Amino acid sequence: MQKAPSMEEQQKYDWPGWPLESNPHGEDFDIAARKRMVLGSIMLLPYLRRYKKEMGKVILEVGPFFNPLVTPLEFPEVIIFYWENDHHVLRYLKNRYQEQVYPIFCDLNKIEGDSLMRLKLETQRYCQREHLKKIAFDSVVISHVFNYIDYKLFLLVMKEFLKKDGLLFINNVVDYGLPAFFSERRPTAVSETLKAVKGSGYKILHKKMFDSSDSKHQKNRRLVVVARSNER
Secondary structure, eight states: OOOOOOHHHHHHHOBTTBOSTTOTTGGGSSHHHHHHHHHHHGGGHHHHHHTGGGSOSEEEEESOTTSOSSOTTTSTTOEEEEEESOHHHHHHHHHHHGGGEEEEEOOTTOOSHHHHHHHHHHHHHHHHHTTOSSOOEEEEEEESOGGGSOHHHHHHHHHHHEEEEEEEEEEEETTOSOGGGOOTTSOOSHHHHHHHHHHTTEEEEEEEEEOOSOTTTOOSOEEEEEEEEOOO
């Protein structure tokens, strides 16, 4: 029998817009699943710390949800952008970090056409506030997002926004997360993901795979990648 969550846990994981009490996704997104999600995401943090001196002054985290890895506390004196498609998350991030970060709505399933143009305009507006002449991120971080998007399109689109020699950090487990929101264009294997990263013009600096510690809920291995943009 599963142990009832403490009041502290209830407050920590009962996220706005995603209430535990009326969770329609069952064990895919109960409190245990949310804990696994957060713990899995922070497995990328040691690599961010390892490359911290090379990550530059303008960093984008894509899909940070309620537990961003790139924060003002972890990265002081850095200009932080978040691209996120959940309005509850955007409000949460604005309230939590006030003027220290720039949360921007980004429909990650439509990063082309008019939707991409709106994203550019909104991001450029905040870049101007920071006296940046154009959108040019030194580093981009994306954790637990590839299963929900056309990840190959994302890799190509980011070439336009990431500086030459900029760093890309990826954390993903194939078919792990909320199946109700999975994209048909998600990665199907680690080898496919690595091939797509290289084929999109990134040089892989570091890759590591981790065996799952919970085969019932996470059947596949976790992939962590650090790559450098070779083209712009």
